[in-house]
Amino acid sequence: xxxxxxxxxxxxxxxxxxxxxxPGLAPDEVALPESAFxxxxxxxxxxxxxxxxxMGYVVLVFRKVFGFAEPRARRxxxxxxxxxxxxxxxxxxxxxxxxxxxxQQWHLTAVLETDEAH
Amino acid sequence: xxxxxxxxxxxxxxxxxxxMKASSDVLEAQIAAPITLDDIDxxxxxxxxxxxxxxxxxxxxxxxxxxxxxxxxxGVVAFDEDNAEIIVRACSALRLRLRRHDLDILEDEQLExxxxxxxxxxxxxxxxxxxxxxxxxxxELIIQHLDTAILRGPAGESGPAEDDDEGAGDFDLDKD
Numbered sequence: 001x002x003x004x005x006x007x008x009x010x011x012x013x014x015x016x017x018x019x020x021x022x023p024g025l026a027p028d029e030v031a032l033p034e035s036a037f038x039x040x041x042x043x044x045x046x047x048x049x050x051x052x053x054x055m056g057y058v059v060l061v062f063r064k065v066f067g068f069a070e071p072r073a074r075r076x077x078x079x080x081x082x083x084x085x086x087x088x089x090x091x092x093x094x095x096x097x098x099x100x101x102x103x104q105q106w107h108l109t110a111v112l113e114t115d116e117a118h
Numbered sequence: 119x120x121x122x123x124x125x126x127x128x129x130x131x132x133x134x135x136x137x138m139k140a141s142s143d144v145l146e147a148q149i150a151a152p153i154t155l156d157d158i159d160x161x162x163x164x165x166x167x168x169x170x171x172x173x174x175x176x177x178x179x180x181x182x183x184x185x186x187x188x189x190x191x192x193g194v195v196a197f198d199e200d201n202a203e204i205i206v207r208a209c210s211a212l213r214l215r216l217r218r219h220d221l222d223i224l225e226d227e228q229l230e231x232x233x234x235x236x237x238x239x240x241x242x243x244x245x246x247x248x249x250x251x252x253x254x255x256x257x258e259l260i261i262q263h264l265d266t267a268i269l270r271g272p273a274g275e276s277g278p279a280e281d282d283d284e285g286a287g288d289f290d291l292d293k294d
Binding site for chain 2: 048050051052053054056057060063064097100101104105106107108109110111112
């Protein structure tokens with residue numbers, strides 16, 4: 001992994017302000033040249049279940065962090081609740097880290113996965 | 119600006135504040151939810167941890183700041199667009215701490231289903247559990263009434279302009 005250039009907080013700001021804002025792209029879809037994936041691989045942000053944070057709280061966090069509409073946020077929340085985990089985003093490693101950081105700011109447990117891990 | 123005021127029962131809430139403060143003090147130096155990214159660069163990980171901790175400290179100071187001398191006079195705490203997000207997050211951090219440290223003998227299923235009879239809990243668990251429920255109730259109130267403010271972000275931050283003047287709300291959680 002390349003060393004960070006900016007601190008996590010400074011890097012997270014544009015991410016949160018712009019999440020889901022690009023026309024034509026859902027928040028968990030990123031338009032990237034194939035070469036980018038070839039170098040960095042597609043990474044998945046996976047949220048794990050915890051017995052503490054309420055369903056309403058998790059829905060709110062998904063809407064806030066990823067810009068999901070409520071039905072989509074609720075679908076991911078239910079997946080976390082019923083299956084123990086939900087893949088909420090996939091794309092480049094660096095941006096996946098930013099999302100994981102944002103989720104941890106909200107005290108959710110998130111892990112990053114790539115195909116190589118399985 | 120939308121604002122809600124919640125009237126709390128001082129005899130019920132005041133005894134919980136010592137435990138909330140003690141848990142908050144522990145979280146001055148400890149991330150409430152574990153950092154799970156084992157394979158990130160060590161320096162980056164430390165920066166990451168420090169920033170998460172700084173944010174968490176700010177949240178907890180805001181939450182504990184609600185219970186100031188005015189609170190002990192009128193029993194009222196107020197939530198608005200400026201503090202809604204930070205308070206909701208602080209409640210989450212404290213609930214995680216209470217669950218892992220004070221309520222660790224309870225099963226996940228018990229907590230998730232809400233199927234805990236406080237009267238049947240051992241005495242040592244009753245206060246932590248009341249605290250846990252109290253913080254969850256605060257979260258629910260804020261999410262129910264100020265979620266659009268949280269989604270929009272603090273005043274001045276860019277975002278869709280939604281209903282901005284919904285008036286004040288008053289709630290009474292006084293159980294006496």
